[in-house]
Amino acid sequence: MRAVRLRREGPGDGTPRRGPARPASLRLLRREARGDAPLLACLAVLVAVFTGLCALGPVELGGKEDQALRQRLAAAADAGAVLTVSAPVELPQPGLGAPNPPALRTQLESGGQSVVSTAGRTLGTALRPVRTTVDYQLLGIDSPLPVDPRVTQESVTLHHISDAPAYLHYVQGAAPADSTPAGELPGIALSTGEAKLLGLGLGQQVELWFQATRSSPRYEVLVRLVGIYRPEQEQSEFWRQLPGLDKPLEYPGQLAGTLNIAVQGLVGADAPELLAKQGIPLPTVGWEYRVALGDAAVKQLPALAADTRNLAIDLNDLLCTDSPATGDSPCSIGAHPSGSYVVDDGLTPVLTAFTGADAQTRALAGFAVASLAAVGLATVLVSVRLLLRRRAVHLRLQRSRGASATGLVLQRSLVTAPVLLLAGELGWRLGLLPAPTGTSGSPQPVAALLGTAAALLLVPLLTWYAVREPGRAREVRRRASRRTRRLVLEATALVLCVGGVVALRVRGSGGGAGIDVQLSLVPVLVALVAVLLLVRLYPLVLGLLAGRSRRGGGVVAFLGLRGAARDAGGTSLALFVLVITLGTAVFGGMVSRSVYDGAAVGAAWTAGADVSLVQQGDVAPTPVAAGGSSPVRATVAEYLRTVLLTGDEDGANLPQTALITVDPAQLAAADPDGPLARALGVLHGGKPVATGTASATAPVLADPGLIVAENGESLRAVVDSALGSSRTALHLKPVGALTPALRQDPVLGPLVAGLPADTPVIVGTTALEPLLPAQQTGGTALLLFARPGAAPAAVAAAAADALGPQAQVRVRAEVLGTLRGDGLVRIVDDVYTVCSLLAVVFGLLAVALELVLTARERGRTSSYLRTLGLAGRQAAVLQVLQLVPLAVAAAAGGVLVGVLEPRLLGPALSISQFTGGPAAPALHTDYLLTALLGAGLAALVVCAAVVESTVLRMRRLGGVLRLGEA
Structure with a gap:
């Protein structure tokens, strides 16, 4: 019997009725786009946000850097x-x-x-x-x-x-x-x-x-x-x-x-x-x-620094004329002859310090930006996987009907490419709208193109992977190569991570101008390796817990833990997103806390006490009333001279050395718990040293290098007088080492801070003062320790003229405020705050999409168990228990990564540019912030699981078996 095709005729004229002609390919693309609209919108928003950040973020960062530089120049101008x-x-x-x-x-x-x-x-x-x-x-x-x-x-x-x-x-x-x-x-x-x-x-x-x-x-x-x-x-x-x-x-x-x-x-x-x-x-x-x-x-x-370096040469070249008769180059000021121009350059040190601090700021900011980019890319990957999962049945049907893999890849690309390109262009233009003009930062179109290209390429790559072979052959091959691919991936990530960490520790701080790519990417590799280890380890832990729960008779707990252990590999991407998000937030909190605490140490070193007065040359301080109603609790006077040392035994000349004298009794009264006060107290038994004459040998604390050079023998110190017309010699006996802990005692800071880093230092007592001539190149410091509750301004006023009007006054509270209020420090805080918030948003989106992606398997399991008699409330608890291990593992892994990463990076992560002081500040974990972040992340994942379980119960999707699942 032949089939008869009925055709609808036109109204009364015998012609067929036809609509507007549309190519079949366009109708197919429209149908595909309508079915993928929610996930396409999600991908479009992700791409638009990324390109908008590439347009706006660098410009805003450059503006903040400009403001920080102007702030430092203004502070320098205020000082002189x-x-x-x-x-x-x-x-x-x-x-x-x-x-x-x-x-x-x-x-x-x-x-x-x-x-x-x-x-x-x-x-x-x-x-x-x-x-x-x-x-x-x-x-x-x-x-x-x-x-x-x-x-x-x-x-x-x-x-x-x-x-x-x-x-x-x-x-x-x-x-x-x-x-x-x-x-x-x-x-x-x-x-x-x-x-x-x-x-x-x-x-x-x-x-x-x-x-x-x-x-x-x-x-x-x-x-x-x-x-x-x-x-x-x-x-x-x-x-x-x-x-x-x-x-x-x-x-x-x-x-x-x-x-x-x-x-x-x-x-x-x-x-x-x-x-x-x-x-x-x-x-x-x-x-x-x-x-x-x-x-x-x-x-x-760069141009400003070069012009400053060349200023003296340019002045004397352009404002001075060569005289062939005398060979001189007389200069002039208008019509008046003058000597050569001299430039007192206080600008270069400011620019040099800012350049180093700005490089470290960019390095720290680069890690936060790289982490955010990794989280965003992972979120895009989850979105594309979910997009293909929704079309999996349709793709398999088309493949079985003879459609080519290349054709299916082109079909999916033609649907997603216009949407993503349009979203990228829209995000770029929207990002440029609020961007300020005239800053040192500029939009980064290359980064925006790379991010958009990554999203565009993920769709054809994952589509090709899904449809490259028919169903049965693909499954057989996937089972055969899955373990090999996983081992190769884990070994590659581990090798890259270890190599990157070792290279950073060997290299130390400083990676050139701009973003430090190496320092930015290595923490991301550390987070990836941590996730791979978690995926390997926590299923074993869950298996042990499941065995215990089975022996205890808890079927729901057993099934939930076993299901979580079985699905560990499938949730690895969500785990990576959560770990790197939490790790970045903890890392940023540690940096902020370390800078905050390190600034207090640096301010104490710079000031030496609550208030200090520093004067060039040896000046006898005017006595300052202490105790009673005075705001000053105690005072300590210190004197610095430059001496030339020779060994008493071999006569070898030693490097030019700084000799600092301090009264141990004053120091013990002012700072009894300080390391230098304890060392001098033990060294001299709490009593002043009676040197008598210059021929006597005075015990001192000496730099370890001097002790090693002379094998502990005494040293002959020659001190030039202020006018250079006479010199005094005396003998010093190193009886104790001036260890780094002693040299970094804040009481030495006001005098030692002005010395080159490699200058040897000897510390003696003021009993040597009668034997030492005055030096104009030396220095005098008067440390003032405030009475409890006394205002620093009152302490400074009480000793305003103790060292004369030219003395430099340093108030620890003011120095601390300057360090903590520096513009570059605020940049680091702002970058980590913004990147952490955006990473949290992306991370929650990735977790939600991952839950949707794996919801079908959990729903099928729930259907089986409900068919076997599991109660509805128990099924809901089971849904939540399957995701609780993910939340716990993510919280533990993120906290561990955030705490360990700064220690692994070692000298490559230096924050001393922001804190001052003689040494790199210690890293301090913000335990309260870390606990809150970890608990908050775990609570968010659990809440997502509860919401998913509630939705399933309301829609009753887990109550019955679907056709073909029996």
Whole structure:
């Protein structure tokens, strides 16, 4: 019997009725796309988020780096001039017959602009003039008898400072005139304290003199005191940088019980010509600048550093002319001859420190970004697997009907490729919209293309893997090669992980500019190996627990544990996502905690105590009241000198060594539990050392290298005096090693911090002080320990003048605030916070998709058990128990990875750039955060299992067997 095909005719005209012609391939693609719409939307969102992050993230990070650099430059400018250019100027002297050039004051501003225009393009654009100065060397004062009878010598340094009037309040008289009337004496202004100490009054003539050497002529000049001022805006940057304008410097004279006084006075802008007429012709003109970087500050760093290094050479090349007659290169400031230009560079150390810290910031941020990328890629992989699982039956049917594997791959690619490409383009454009402009960061199109390409390639690759062979042949081959592939994968991951860790530990910190790829990828490999170990181990543990539960009679627990052990391999991808997500969060918490705690150690090392005063040279501190109602609990004075050592036995010369003396009694009272206090107490029995004369041998704590070099024999130390005209020799006996723990004692920090890292150090007691001459190259530190509850500002005020006005004041609380508030530290915290939150979102999505992917197997098992009589509540508990081991394993593995990774990386992970201090800070685990993260992750997975079980019960999908499953 033949089959008859019925055809629908058109209305009344005998023609067939036809719709619009559409190719069969387009109808097929539309049908495939409608069926895959939910998962295609999920893939599209993942790709859009990734490309949006590639567009927005680097730009935001670059903006934060620019802000951090500007913050450091502002802090450096607040402490002092970042860049100073100076040159001695030669003014015409009377009787030499030289023509008079224009007044120097009219050419100071143009000279400063010449410096800016001579600097390189980047530096010249960034320089901002702060002030112009004209400085004279120290001049003697022949004034009336001073108020203090101990004063035997008085001296003054004259300055003209362009911005000084804004910070002065004249209580008597007025500021020195910039154009002194003819016949008048040059004017000078002093502070109220300086005028009182010198015994001078307003309008009084003051005789100044200068004599270079004893054999050179003595020049004398008369000036008139025309103004007496007091500070205005005492807490301003001006007075922090120039305290000597208000407070005179007092230091011991050559004779015992005598006192020398050095003050600083202000003169008008025409003082150079007036003083030159009286024989003092060589002032030094200086221009102080700060550096203000605008947009894309970090991008300008290399050029800025190069311009700064070459500034002195450029100035002397362009502003000086070669003289063929003499062979010299005389320089000039306008029409005035000058000496060579000298650059006081405080900018290069700031840029160098920032470059190192920024490299470490990028390395730490790179690990968080790499972890987020791994989690995102794993989530995409789960989505594609689920997409293919939903089409598995359809693909097998098409394959059995003769469809080629290549055709099926092209079909799936044609469905997903347009969606993913459109999502990538949309995410990129949306990411660019809020991105700020003018930062050092730039969008990363290559990374966005790689991420989109990875998502595009996963679809054809997994499709090819699924349909490359017919069903039966594929199953046989899969069972035969599954174990081999797994072993190869695990061995490869283990070898790469071990090799990467060893290479990082050998390499140490620093991986060049930009993201440290090696440091970013090795932690991801560590997490992968941890997951592979967990997949191998925790099924064995579950099997043991299942055996115990079977003997205990708990059928639900037994079935749940056995099911979890059986499905361990299938949930490995979800386990990887959870472990790396939690590991990254724990890692970031450890870094933040270590930086936070390490900053406290670094601040203690930098300050040495609650407050410290540091002065160059050997200065006798003024006694500071301690105890009672004073905010100061105890004080410790330390002195630093440079000595030359030779062995008493073999006479061998040893490296230049730093000798630090400290009073053990003061140190024991102030810091009894400190390692140095205990070592000195044991060394000297708590009593001062009586050295007697220079021929006596004084016991000291010496650098271990010195002890090894001389086999513990005594050392002969030669100490040059301040003027270099005499030297003192004494004998030191190393009776104890200055171990790293002792050298890193915070009480030594204020003096040792300024020494090169390889400088040997010897620590003795202040009993050596009578035998040691003063040195200008040394240093003095006064450590102030606060009484409980006392404000650091009150402690600093109590000893403000203990070492003179030029002393550098360091308050531990302020140093700590600066370290913890650094912009680069905030970048690390922000990057880990954002990446951890996004990784959690991706991780939860991956786990949810993984649950959907494996729900069919769990539903089939539940159906079998319900058919055999398992109750509905027991089936729900079984569903949850099958996923609880995954949550526990993920929490344990993530915490373990996050805690162990920093230890495995070793010296490659350095955070000392953020904390200061003499050594790398210890790694401190944030146990509270770690416990909360682990518990939260486990709770989220369990909640997902409960939700899945509830949905199954509501839909009753596990209550009956489906057709063909009996």
